[in-house]
Amino acid sequence: MSGTWSPPPGGPRRRPGGSRNTTIIVAVVAAVVVLLLVHNHRISRFTIVYFCVLIPSIILHEISHGWVANALGDDTAKRAGRLTLNPIAHIDPLGSVIVPALLVLTSNVAFGWAKPVPVNVSRLRHPRNGSVVVALAGPFTNGVLFAFCALVFRYSSAHALYLPPTLSTFPLGYQLLFAGGLANITIGVFNLIPLPPLDGSAIVERFVPDRHLRAYYRIRPYGMLIVFIFAIFVLQSSSVGTHLFSWELHAWDHVADTNYL
Numbered sequence: 408m409s410g411t412w413s414p415p416p417g418g419p420r421r422r423p424g425g426s427r428n429t430t431i432i433v434a435v436v437a438a439v440v441v442l443l444l445v446h447n448h449r450i451s452r453f454t455i456v457y458f459c460v461l462i463p464s465i466i467l468h469e470i471s472h473g474w475v476a477n478a479l480g481d482d483t484a485k486r487a488g489r490l491t492l493n494p495i496a497h498i499d500p501l502g503s504v505i506v507p508a509l510l511v512l513t514s515n516v517a518f519g520w521a522k523p524v525p526v527n528v529s530r531l532r533h534p535r536n537g538s539v540v541v542a543l544a545g546p547f548t549n550g551v552l553f554a555f556c557a558l559v560f561r562y563s564s565a566h567a568l569y570l571p572p573t574l575s576t577f578p579l580g581y582q583l584l585f586a587g588g589l590a591n592i593t594i595g596v597f598n599l600i601p602l603p604p605l606d607g608s609a610i611v612e613r614f615v616p617d618r619h620l621r622a623y624y625r626i627r628p629y630g631m632l633i634v635f636i637f638a639i640f641v642l643q644s645s646s647v648g649t650h651l652f653s654w655e656l657h658a659w660d661h662v663a664d665t666n667y668l
Contacts, residue, residue, distance in 0.1 A: 456579070457586040461507055464552060464590045465521045466497045468545040468598070473524035475544040479537045481530035489524045497521040535613055542609030549595030556588035557662035588663065592655050602637075603630030 470492070473484030484490055489497070498504065499522045507519035531537035560581060577585070601607040608630065615623050660666060 453582055453586065456582045457590060458507065460583060460587045461519070461590045461594075462498075462503060463494065464549065464587065464594055465503060465507075465519055466492075466494055467552065468549055468594055469497055469521040469524050471544040471548040472526060472541050476524075476526045476531065476537075476541045479540065480532040481527050483527045483530065484524040487525050497524075539609050539613050542606040545606050546595040546598050549591040549598075553588050553591040553595065553658075554662060556584045556591065557659060560584040560588070560665070561663045585659070585663075588659050589655055592658055596655075597638075600634070600637075602634050603627045605630075605634060 470490065473490050476483070477485050477490065499520060502520035503522075510519075526541060528534050528538045528541075531541070563581075563584075598605050599607040601611045603612075604627070608627075612620075612623065
C-alpha cells in the first residue's frame, strides 16, 4: 500500500529519501536477495509476481496526486520532475523496496510507500476542496487499475477452458492480472483509512473547522506511527488479515467472474 497525504497549506510536503545512487543500489541488492530465495525455493513465483506489480501500483498511486494537483493549479510536482513514470524518481529505498519485500516474504500483507509527490496545497485554486480531490486521486487510480485487471482477466479467460484449476499453475499473464487486482484494491482501500498521512485523512480534514486546524496540524505528524503499527501488527494478525483478504477475493470474484472462494 502506499501514499501519504500532504501537509497543511503553506508549503510542499517533503520526506527524506535516498539519493538516486542509493535507490539503485538498494534495488539491485533486493533483486539479488529475491533471486537467491527463488533459486532456493524459499518463495513462490506468485509472490515475486505480486511484489513486481505492487511497486508500480504504489508509484502510479503517488503520481496521480501530482497529475491532479497540476490540473487544479499547483505545478510543484511538475517543476520537481515528479510527473514521470520513471520509477527511480519515485522509489523510496526503505518504503518501496525493503519494507514491502520483507512483508511479502514473511506474511500475506504488504505495506509500503513511494516518495510522496510534492504538493503545495495553498497553490490550488480552491485549497480546501482541491486538497480532497488531490488526495482521492490516488485511491481512485488504484480502483481503476483493479477494475482493468479484473475485467481483462474476466473476458480473456471466459472461454479459456484450458486454464489450470489453481492459481499457482496459471500462465504468467493471468497471475500478473490477478496480482495486479489484489495489489491495487489493497492499496486503494488501505489509503482510504481516515488517519493521517493516508489519503482518507483529507476527507476528515476538510470538515475540521478553520479555528481548530492549527491544533489538528500539531497532532497530524503522529498519525504515521499509528498507521505503521496498524499495518504491521493488526493487519497481519491471523483473523484481521484473513477477513480482509477474504473481502478482497470476494470483490475480485464479483468483477472478474471467478470463484476462488
